[in-house]
Amino acid sequence: MMHLQLFLLLFLSLAFGEKLPLEPEFDGVQGILRRGANRGDKLQVFQSIWGAIRSDFTEDTDKVKGLYVQLGNYIRDEMQCSSGSTGRTACELQHEVRRHLRTLMSQRLANMLNADESIQSYGIYIAASIEPPFVRDILTATVEDIYFHRPLHQLVRQFEQIHADRDEVSFKMMIEAELALFWRYQALHDSNAEFLFSMAHMASKIRTHHMYASVTPDLQRRVEAMARSLPPVLGLLFNPQGFCLLSRSDREYIYTAITDEWNYGLNGRQVFTWHEKNYTDSAGLIRAFVHDQSTGRPAFTLRGELFKWYYFVDPTEDNRVAALRSGSPSSATSSWSISYVGDALIFRQRDLTMCATDKRDGDRRLIRMLAGQMHTPPSEQCQWLPIDCATSM
Numbered sequence: 001m002m003h004l005q006l007f008l009l010l011f012l013s014l015a016f017g018e019k020l021p022l023e024p025e026f027d028g029v030q031g032i033l034r035r036g037a038n039r040g041d042k043l044q045v046f047q048s049i050w051g052a053i054r055s056d057f058t059e060d061t062d063k064v065k066g067l068y069v070q071l072g073n074y075i076r077d078e079m080q081c082s083s084g085s086t087g088r089t090a091c092e093l094q095h096e097v098r099r100h101l102r103t104l105m106s107q108r109l110a111n112m113l114n115a116d117e118s119i120q121s122y123g124i125y126i127a128a129s130i131e132p133p134f135v136r137d138i139l140t141a142t143v144e145d146i147y148f149h150r151p152l153h154q155l156v157r158q159f160e161q162i163h164a165d166r167d168e169v170s171f172k173m174m175i176e177a178e179l180a181l182f183w184r185y186q187a188l189h190d191s192n193a194e195f196l197f198s199m200a201h202m203a204s205k206i207r208t209h210h211m212y213a214s215v216t217p218d219l220q221r222r223v224e225a226m227a228r229s230l231p232p233v234l235g236l237l238f239n240p241q242g243f244c245l246l247s248r249s250d251r252e253y254i255y256t257a258i259t260d261e262w263n264y265g266l267n268g269r270q271v272f273t274w275h276e277k278n279y280t281d282s283a284g285l286i287r288a289f290v291h292d293q294s295t296g297r298p299a300f301t302l303r304g305e306l307f308k309w310y311y312f313v314d315p316t317e318d319n320r321v322a323a324l325r326s327g328s329p330s331s332a333t334s335s336w337s338i339s340y341v342g343d344a345l346i347f348r349q350r351d352l353t354m355c356a357t358d359k360r361d362g363d364r365r366l367i368r369m370l371a372g373q374m375h376t377p378p379s380e381q382c383q384w385l386p387i388d389c390a391t392s393m
């Protein structure tokens with residue numbers, strides 16, 4: 001009992017002083033605990049601290065976290081849950097403290113997200129102080145709190161900001177946050193195309209990040225499961241190896257011509273579809289790059305990978321699609337908005353839609369931007385099926 005009174009004195013004097021750092025406070029506790037208190041007394045000490053926190057410091061995350069960590073050490077080293085009624089009491093106490101800590105941390109995160117504040121440093125504080133499964137619980141609770149209060153595609157980007165450059169712990173936490181958001185979306189059977197675009201883009205960024213190879217196999221497995229649950233058409237759009245496009249109407253692929261015979265001298269190449277159905281080769285390989293994601297529907301550039309030239313629209317040639325050497329296109333004629341219907345992608349610039357049109361000769365068809373195709377879905381000549389043609393080359 002003497003130890004306990006001594007402790008309470010110490011705790012209260014520290015607690016009512018000016019803002020004191022956490023560690024000395026609990027070093028003090030540890031000192032007392034080390035000086036030979038028996039295991040039962042220690043549990044009483046913890047219970048007293050918890051009582052004091054609950055009555056006077058219920059919002060003090062540092063104190064709750066300190067108690068949680070100390071209790072964890074105690075249970076690990078001295079008092080397993082299975083060791084009789086004291087052990088059981090210790091674990092019940094830890095559970096209660098954990099639940100309170102989860103509430104404090106997840107509400108704080110949710111409030112920051114709601115206020116559009118950066119959550120990076122608070123995220124790192126959480127990730128650095130508690131074990132990964134608990135971090136995951138906190139993120140799940142945060143997503144539950146915030147889900148209906150923010151545009152989902154913005155949450156994807158806010159969670160992305162948890163990741164601090166070159167910091168692996170925050171990289172993993174960022175992934176956990178995106179996963180929690182995605183599975184919440186799935187569980188609610190929600191339907192939101194902007195969110196799916198953002199998430200597919202995010203999944204691609206995560207999987208191609210150099211740190212991804214070093215995250216745990218379990219986390220990788222869960223990211224891969226998420227990627228498989230996204231619409232396949234978006235998986236192909238964000239495939240870092242690229243894709244080919246077949247018109248739904250004729251199943252002819254888009255390709256960039258080998259020769260520079262376009263009217264821009266060395267800077268332009270023609271773009272056509274080729275008459276052989278389902279045929280693809282390296283002249284058709286395209287990659288899509290997000291160049292502006294300030295809105296839910298990002299703006300893209302499209303690059304033919306064989307020559308690394310960018311698709312653009314020439315208004316002086318009746319809105320024909322062609323390819324320009326990198327650096328040449330003006331942003332207005334080479335910036336695309338992309339949507340999808342089922343397994344097809346739709347490419348637009350303002351109120352114009354990219355479509356396979358009239359035949360140039362026996363082998364080739366012109367591609368133009370057509371007006372009057374803003375309905376969903378547009379006609380089949382304006383729907384493009386992405387095909388995985390990178391792996392077979």
Ligand SMILES: *[C@@H]1O[C@H](CO)[C@@H](O)[C@H](O)[C@H]1NC(C)=O
Nearest residue numbers: 246250251252276277278279
């Ligand atoms: C092209 O591929 C589709 C889907 O695999 C198939 O149904 C169709 O018969 C193919 N067409 C030709 C002409 O090979």
